[in-house]
Amino acid sequence: MAKYIGKRLLYMILSLWLIVTATFFFMRIAPGNPFTSEKQLPPEIEANLNAHYGLDKPWYAQYGDYLLKVAKWDFGPSFKYKSQSVNDLINEGFPVSFILGLEAILIAVAFGLILGIIAALKHNRWQDYTAMIIAVAGISVPSFIMATFLQYFLAIKLGVFPVARFETFMHTVLPALALASTPMAFIARLTRSSMLEVMSNDYIKTAKAKGLSQGVITVKHAIRNALLPVVTYMGPLTAGILTGSFVIEKIFGIPGLGSHFVTSITNRDYTVIMGVTVFYSIILLASILLVDIAYGIIDPRIKLAGGKKGE
Amino acid sequence: MEKILEVKDLEVSFQTYGGSVKAVRGVSFDLHKGETLAIVGESGSGKSVTSQTIMKLIPMPPGQITGGKILFNGDDIVPKTDKEMEKIRGKEISMIFQDPMTSLNPTMKIGYQIMEGLIKHQNMSKQAAKQRAVELLSLVGIPMPEKRVNQYPHEFSGGMRQRAMIAIALAANPKLLIADEPTTALDVTIQAQILELMKDLQSKMDTSIIFITHDLGVVANVADRVAVMYAGQIVEMGTVDEIFYDPRHPYTWGLLASMPSVDNDDNQDLAAIPGTPPDLTNPPKGDAFAARNKYALAIDFEEEPPMYQISETHFAKTWLLHPDAPQVEPPDAVKKRIRQLSSTFKTPVLVKEDK
Structure with missing residues (x-):
């Protein structure tokens, strides 16, 4: 196991290097630079700025400097937000996005699984149709419309939750719900089809022939086997949700990481683009690793290469 | 027992x-x-x-x-x-x-x-x-x-x-x-x-x-005993010896004849029962096996055969056991195995449907 994880970590570093390199060069190929959006600067001042941020050096020197700094977990200063480093932006934004994302994931997984399992057990009955209508709605209604609906009904009309901002737990409920609706619907559909497939398997009949009740069969025999597709989907979902959703954070006025991701690109804020991309990649790679480890735990047939000795 | x-x-x-x-x-x-x-x-x-x-x-x-x-x-x-x-x-x-x-x-x-x-x-x-x-x-x-x-x-x-x-x-x-x-x-x-x-x-x-x-x-x-099923019904039932050495239903004959045996010589084709089982959404009138049965009688297409008892333990559902039915010869592969079993009744007895 340790050997396997070590090997995977090495691959992760390799992937990160590729991502950093690709982002670095694509970003430079894109026209414009961090200072073009403001009014025409006198050439001397622009030269000064370039020198200050090291943009006057040849590209390979800039690239080398950047790799060294990233290795030391230093993403450099932001070009737009003066006196703030990219590390500061991430350190401020990520905890907010993290809390919001975690709530959304919990909601999505819990309700998604419950809906999916109910739908599968009550296949082609009203419970199934209800769950699937909810799921189709969740997938087809974009999260920003869901967000606006939630704000209008639950916050403005009923006044149960605050409309926006990010202060107390109550503030996190609506954005988490809005963020969770699509993945929840997805998980519900995945769970349903996967459960239906598992419930038609011979070993479920064996379990029934043993005299086990429907509840025990579902919990002990079906769910674990039905979980793999859901776990697969969890990897990218976790990364996406944890680093924040730009739209949801904008609508609810949440100071998370998502907005930096988008605004930094229009600003040509090189260091922020790089920093946020690298950070997102790390989380994505880490959650994929976790998913792979979870596979091995859920299904004993999946042996992690280099884990236990071969059969 | x-x-x-x-x-x-x-x-x-x-x-x-x-x-x-x-x-x-x-x-x-x-x-x-x-x-x-x-x-x-x-x-x-x-x-x-x-x-x-x-x-x-x-x-x-x-x-x-x-x-x-x-x-x-x-x-x-x-x-x-x-x-x-x-x-x-x-x-x-x-x-x-x-x-x-x-x-x-x-x-x-x-x-x-x-x-x-x-x-x-x-x-x-x-x-x-x-x-x-x-x-x-x-x-x-x-x-x-x-x-x-x-x-x-x-x-x-x-x-x-x-x-x-x-x-x-x-x-x-x-x-x-x-x-x-x-x-x-x-x-x-x-x-x-x-x-x-x-x-x-x-x-x-x-x-x-x-x-x-x-x-x-x-x-x-x-x-110990065998029940032969066809199209959702038991067509013949008896002890192993009765089914293997004294089968009475043409379907059982077909099954036994299509069993490969070491005595079969090389140039002889393995027998098969022609056709396919009937669609049980609309079971055929009469005997369900009639359409695939070369021993089928006219009545097989009209009326379902009753169960006849051949011995204390042996039953078969075919018109061939009716006293008026013509004598038919089972296929050669089956004839080779037939033995006289001591328990067999003199004549088959119609089993009364009791409710």
Whole structure:
């Protein structure tokens, strides 16, 4: 196991290097630079700025400097937000996005699984149709419309939750719900089809022939086997949700990481683009690793290469 | 001998988009304690449905028991609810399925799959159940059972999985074991081992067995009595000797004639029964086998034949046994085997339909 994880970590570093390199060069190929959006600067001042941020050096020197700094977990200063480093932006934004994302994931997984399992057990009955209508709605209604609906009904009309901002737990409920609706619907559909497939398997009949009740069969025999597709989907979902959703954070006025991701690109804020991309990649790679480890735990047939000795 | 199971006029149908499929059409048989009854027939003849109905394992809906009784120890299980059936399944009646590769839960240890039944039906503690699981594994001939209980199905070979399935089925000492083609998915040497094991365990535990198969070789090996099913009905039933050495129904003749034998010479083609079984959404009028039967009489297309009794234990459902029916010669392959059995009545007796 340790050997396997070590090997995977090495691959992760390799992937990160590729991502950093690709982002670095694509970003430079894109026209414009961090200072073009403001009014025409006198050439001397622009030269000064370039020198200050090291943009006057040849590209390979800039690239080398950047790799060294990233290795030391230093993403450099932001070009737009003066006196703030990219590390500061991430350190401020990520905890907010993290809390919001975690709530959304919990909601999505819990309700998604419950809906999916109910739908599968009550296949082609009203419970199934209800769950699937909810799921189709969740997938087809974009999260920003869901967000606006939630704000209008639950916050403005009923006044149960605050409309926006990010202060107390109550503030996190609506954005988490809005963020969770699509993945929840997805998980519900995945769970349903996967459960239906598992419930038609011979070993479920064996379990029934043993005299086990429907509840025990579902919990002990079906769910674990039905979980793999859901776990697969969890990897990218976790990364996406944890680093924040730009739209949801904008609508609810949440100071998370998502907005930096988008605004930094229009600003040509090189260091922020790089920093946020690298950070997102790390989380994505880490959650994929976790998913792979979870596979091995859920299904004993999946042996992690280099884990236990071969059969 | 004590009767453990009596099936009377059982009718099962399945609701489908194409209409209602009458999979089992009036099946009656009984089973004594410690006896092995083989049910044979081609795919779709209703043998699996019959056996799964005894445990009420057919999915309902679309399946439905439309008539008849299943008396287990004198107690009709047809009206029983799922909750009541849970106390019978695994404890009184167990089942072994056809494909050991898919019949075990891949993500659960073999030991625990055996323990489940013990914990549920015998109120055993986990330790006691595990101890018993090790004993059961060694009973079904799995070496190193202490190590094997903690393994997963993918670490077992096909034959060993079927042994584990037998251990699961026998865990709670059931009175009746239904084996639904337990050797079909195994290769021949393993088949023989599994059959030996089942016979051995049956003599130790005095379990009754319903053995479903389409392999007549297996039937000769394990069964005391044989029921031949066609299109949802039992067409002939008797002891092994009666079915193999004095068959009376043309369908049984067909089955026996199509069995390869070592005496068959090389230039002789293997016989086959022509045609396909009828669509049971609309069962044909008269005898369901008539269309494929070269011995069919005119009346076979008009009226369903009644059951005739040939000996104390031998029954056949064919018009050929009617006193006025013409004498017909069974196929050569069957004629070669026919022997005069002492128990046969002088003339076949019509079985009165009693309600």
